[in-house]
Amino acid sequence: MVRISMDDPLATLAAPPPNETPEARQARERREAEARRINDAIDEQIRQERNSLKKKKRPVKILLIGQSESGKSATLKNFQLQYAREQWKLERMSWRAVIYLNLIRNVIEVLDLLVEAMAHADGDKQPSPSSPTSDVPDSDGEYRRRYPPSLTFTDKHRLLKIRLAPLRSVLVDLERRIGPGSQEVYSVSAPPADAREPQTPIPHSRSREFGVSSSNGWKSVLDKIRQATRGGAGPPSPNQKQRDPGHDEVTDIFAGCKDDMKKLWKDPVVKQILAHRRSKIEDSSGFFLDDIDRIAVPDYEPTDEDIVRARLRTVGVQEHRFIIDESPSFAPLSDHGKEWIMYDVGGTRSSRAAWASFFDDVDAIIFLSPISCFDERLREDRNVNRLEDSIQLWRSICSSRILAKTQIILFLNKCDILHKKMKRGVLVKDYVPSFADRKNDTMTVMKYFQEHFKDISKKCSPEPRTFFVHFTSVIDTKSTARTLKAVQESVLQQHLQKATLI
Numbered sequence: 495m496v497r498i499s500m501d502d503p504l505a506t507l508a509a510p511p512p513n514e515t516p517e518a519r520q521a522r523e524r525r526e527a528e529a530r531r532i533n534d535a536i537d538e539q540i541r542q543e544r545n546s547l548k549k550k551k552r553p554v555k556i557l558l559i560g561q562s563e564s565g566k567s568a569t570l571k572n573f574q575l576q577y578a579r580e581q582w583k584l585e586r587m588s589w590r591a592v593i594y595l596n597l598i599r600n601v602i603e604v605l606d607l608l609v610e611a612m613a614h615a616d617g618d619k620q621p622s623p624s625s626p627t628s629d630v631p632d633s634d635g636e637y638r639r640r641y642p643p644s645l646t647f648t649d650k651h652r653l654l655k656i657r658l659a660p661l662r663s664v665l666v667d668l669e670r671r672i673g674p675g676s677q678e679v680y681s682v683s684a685p686p687a688d689a690r691e692p693q694t695p696i697p698h699s700r701s702r703e704f705g706v707s708s709s710n711g712w713k714s715v716l717d718k719i720r721q722a723t724r725g726g727a728g729p730p731s732p733n734q735k736q737r738d739p740g741h742d743e744v745t746d747i748f749a750g751c752k753d754d755m756k757k758l759w760k761d762p763v764v765k766q767i768l769a770h771r772r773s774k775i776e777d778s779s780g781f782f783l784d785d786i787d788r789i790a791v792p793d794y795e796p797t798d799e800d801i802v803r804a805r806l807r808t809v810g811v812q813e814h815r816f817i818i819d820e821s822p823s824f825a826p827l828s829d830h831g832k833e834w835i836m837y838d839v840g841g842t843r844s845s846r847a848a849w850a851s852f853f854d855d856v857d858a859i860i861f862l863s864p865i866s867c868f869d870e871r872l873r874e875d876r877n878v879n880r881l882e883d884s885i886q887l888w889r890s891i892c893s894s895r896i897l898a899k900t901q902i903i904l905f906l907n908k909c910d911i912l913h914k915k916m917k918r919g920v921l922v923k924d925y926v927p928s929f930a931d932r933k934n935d936t937m938t939v940m941k942y943f944q945e946h947f948k949d950i951s952k953k954c955s956p957e958p959r960t961f962f963v964h965f966t967s968v969i970d971t972k973s974t975a976r977t978l979k980a981v982q983e984s985v986l987q988q989h990l991q992k993a994t995l996i
């Protein structure tokens with residue numbers, strides 16, 4: 495007999511009716527079991543929907559990888575330009591110091607060549623102030639190989655050497671302010687005996703690799719610049735109030751050197767020296783010599799393109815977050831306001847070990863390979879061809895088991911520089927013998943490299959994977975915006991598919 499507590503009204507309601515017949519009891523129990531089954535099914539459905547929502551809300555994570563100077567940070571800046579306009583505007587003036595640094599580097603690189611040639615003409619074999627001992631032509635034969643014959647120097651050149659000297663201390667000051675990212679990593683080993691002229695001169699021996707540290711990212715560099723130009727984190731002094739933010743002594747010296755910088759860059763003897771070199775300074779990272787008029791003025795404000803072209807080496811790993819919600823074309827795919835996290839990493843050889851810790855948690859990898867670099871050597875190891883290094887890297891990424899299911903998107907980058915090299919008549923087969931007698935034009939070269947990368951992806955991937963490739967020149971913000979849209983679409987699709995499957 496069922497005992498009912500008179501204190502519990504629910505128990506009273508749930509209790510079977512008194513005098514229930516066995517048939518009625520069976521029917522009631524069947525009804526109750528069915529109700530429980532429906533209840534459980536609803537609970538399960540709610541649990542699944544909640545889980546799926548949670549996974550869909552998970553940010554999309556993208557890792558940018560590739561060798562140093564392949565264009566990872568420039569790609570990230572394009573994302574920021576599209577999807578983090580406010581932050582972009584806030585950071586704009588802080589990029590000015592980096593652009594000054596880039597331009598001063600360009601000027602000093604050219605000045606060093608001039609000074610060295612003048613010293614040789616004067617019979618002086620001393621290295622110029624920022625030339626490393628190893629890069630000084632130590633024989634007449636070496637000098638003749640590197641400089642054109644019969645250069646004529648005048649007082650104008652000697653004056654330029656003196657008048658542009660203050661830029662050397664400005665450079666040191668900027669490097670100190672900006673930190674390790676302001677300097678490139680250079681090889682400590684000598685190039686092979688048969689090496690052609692190096693792509694870039696090797697400056698001070700102090701430029702060695704720095705450790706991986708997340709606190710040295712570009713955001714913290716820009717903050718540092720902002721604070722330094724404001725004279726610290728405290729309130730501005732009355733003096734500072736009258737100046738535009740970021741205006742300082744560097745700006746004044748820089749504006750004061752404007753005419754001499756232009757004279758140096760336009761000088762016919764300097765042009766002769768530069769024309770004799772195989773590598774073109776115009777193709778180097780952070781080249782701004784054509785923009786002196788615009789940049790060396792007190793009220794210079796960097797344009798979007800200047801910022802994308804500015805070179806600041808990535809030290810450590812930098813995390814950037816974007817809310818991508820402006821594109822109506824994604825409305826059916828995503829809930830608006832989806833968070834994307836992008837990781838930008840340093841690409842020098844000694845930085846690459848840090849990449850692996852991100853492999854198991856990212857939705858996609860954007861791999862940048864600068865295909866214009868088929869005739870260049872790695873700065874950090876001058877025995878290694880840059881394209882060869884990039885291909886090795888691609889092979890190891892494609893072969894990785896941890897990345898077997900990760901979407902990898904290849905950017906064959908710096909197509910603009912490749913095109914310039916083709917127009918100058920640089921022969922690919924001189925550096926890539928397998929290219930053989932194919933037509934030495936941009937399209938043929940692009941297609942040839944694309945096939946090579948595709949082949950590796952097919953042969954080395956542990957599981958079949960789709961080959962996503964884009965030909966890019968990421969300093970071109972308009973065309974890159976279109977590429978990034980396509981990238982988003984495919985990454986998001988895969989991300990949502992994964993969320994549904996898990």
Ligand SMILES: Nc1nc2c(ncn2[C@@H]2O[C@H](COP(=O)(O)OP(=O)(O)OP(=O)(O)O)[C@@H](O)[C@H]2O)c(=O)[nH]1
Nearest residue numbers: 563564565566567568779780803808841908967968
């Ligand atoms: N002309 C041209 N320059 C490019 C292109 N992509 C990048 N650059 C420039 O090349 C330089 C190096 O690019 P970064 O984005 O700093 O290279 P990175 O891969 O981040 O290099 P690390 O931080 O050292 O690993 C910068 O000055 C860029 O503006 C391109 O497609 N064409």
Ligand SMILES: [Mg+2]
Nearest residue numbers: 566567807808
């Ligand atoms: Mg970088």
